[in-house]
Amino acid sequence: MPVRHYDWIAHFGRRTPDKVAAVDLASGRRFTYAQFDARISRLAAHLRRGLGIQRGDRVAVLALNTTDTLEVQFACGRIGAVFLPLNTRLTVPELHYIVGDAAPRLMVHDADLAEIALSVSKLCKVDSTLLLGPGGSYEAAIAAAKPLDEIEIVTLDDISTIMYTSGTTGQPKGVIITHGMTFWNCVNLGGPAYISPSSVLLTVLPLFHTGGLNCYTNPVLHAGGTVLIMRAFDPGLALAVISDPAQRINVFFGVPSIYQFMAQHPSFATADFSRLVNGGVGGAPMPVPLLKVWEERGVALQQGYGMTETSPAVLTLDKEDAARKAGSSGKPVLHTEVRIVTPDGRDAAVGVTGELWVKGPNITPGYWNRPDANASSFTDGWLHTGDAARIDEEGFYYIVDRWKDxxxxxxxxxxxxxxxxxxxxxxxxxxxxxxxxxxxxxxxxxxxxxxxxxxxxxxxxxxxxxxxxxxxxxxxxxxxxxxxxxxxxxxxxxxxxxxxxxxxxxxxxxxxxxxxx
CATH class of the missing domain: 3.30.300.30 (ANL, C-terminal domain)
Structure with missing residues (x-):
């Protein structure tokens, strides 16, 4: 029988109510777990009673990074709705396809993207919209609502999120993400990334992407830590926040370009990285020379590998091996199976390049409205990642490139x-x-x-x-x-x-x- 999903914010709202859960750097707002829990409860009540959002209905968010996005995610979980984060860089025609495919009942958006959000909502006949920010309908709704009276019972197998891939070939696909996938990712990343209740994370990747949401924002909240949300990545500001002892940042994650832009910034040479317990990197192959640049500043970047369909962690490199195995994405995380498969369907020998296949409780059950993609992407439960990989004599995996590249x-x-x-x-x-x-x-x-x-x-x-x-x-x-x-x-x-x-x-x-x- 599927295990029931439990709410992390509600849990820590009871256990550590006065601890800071989330900080919105752009607005300066700080929420304790009790405050965050209360806002989420009232938002969930408004979604259900005020807007008629029911179990399985989609709720879209089109906004630059904000703690409000996390509130929507958890509020959806409390009423069994499905969180639909939207890429803020897409045009109206691109969003028209995605929103038309997912058919959300509500569009939550910020003022900076209001014109696009309202245009898409009108084109796709979205029932309702909520505007974020001071004086917006989102804050008014939370202020007016009573706490949620009854939480919907959902399990780890129920859909929590639909996250659309970038669509590098053809139209983007909506990856179905279950509550279980997110939970197992928290478990899989918790150990290798040294995540604990004392973790303080600076999130700079967009929250509409699995990297921003799950590396390591959700895992840190699952552990009862603190997340600081940056509205949009700025290398100088990121270096300043990490260097500020008052912010206590000890966990960070970025794609290679994030580390490149920070390393090229004038303040990189004098930045204070002494509190960083973990600096994770993934999303693309990391140039070894750039790894060395950070290593010289005392930061052993931990490479990893994952994708939206895998929630995302598949491989991680332990910090102790970061320098010795520079260029490797590490070994499989705890609750995941991997294979490297040659074009003839055999398991690749050591040193031989093949396609990486993945299986486990952290793997998507499929794509939204895409039975064709479901049929072509899986073999006996194994997800074909589309990435070329090899393994060395010690069991370390190397992502060589995308097959299509x-x-x-x-x-x-x-x-x-x-x-x-x-x-x-x-x-x-x-x-x-x-x-x-x-x-x-x-x-x-x-x-x-x-x-x-x-x-x-x-x-x-x-x-x-x-x-x-x-x-x-x-x-x-x-x-x-x-x-x-x-x-x-x-x-x-x-x-x-x-x-x-x-x-x-x-x-x-x-x-x-x-x-x-």
């Missing part, structure tokens, strides 16, 4: 992340991405798109020479393209579909250069 040059597989890691060894390079482009001679060849650090310079010939000294010939990018900055998605990951769209067909001179090289 791999290209074949002269019959050889090339994984761009490996080439990008070599490019990042050059001190003048701020950002680098490699994509495969058409080649008459080799089928495909590599193009490196590079942004140079301010005040630095580097030539194509210097890049080619470095690659020649460090990479096999078939892996070397034949074409170099310089740009001011690389396109990124909302979580800061380089968006390769945009690069392919803009650069997949090189200019005639580039084709001739590639053929000559």
């Amino acid at each position: 791999m290209y074949i040059s002269g019959g050889e597989n090339v994984y761009p992340a490996e080439v990008e890691n070599v490019l990042h060894q050059l001190a003048a390079i701020a950002e680098a991405a490699v994509i495969g482009i058409a080649s008459e001679q080799w089928g495909e060849t590599g193009m490196a798109i590079i942004a140079v650090k301010p005040g630095h310079s580097i030539t194509e010939s210097e890049i080619h020479a470095h690659c020649a000294a460090n990479l096999a010939r078939f892996k070397r990018p034949h074409v170099i393209q310089f740009v001011d900055a690389l396109p990124r998605n909302a979580t800061g990951k380089i968006h390769k579909p945009t690069l392919r769209k803009n650069f997949a067909t090189p200019a005639p001179a580039d084709i001739a250069k590639a053929a000559a090289s």
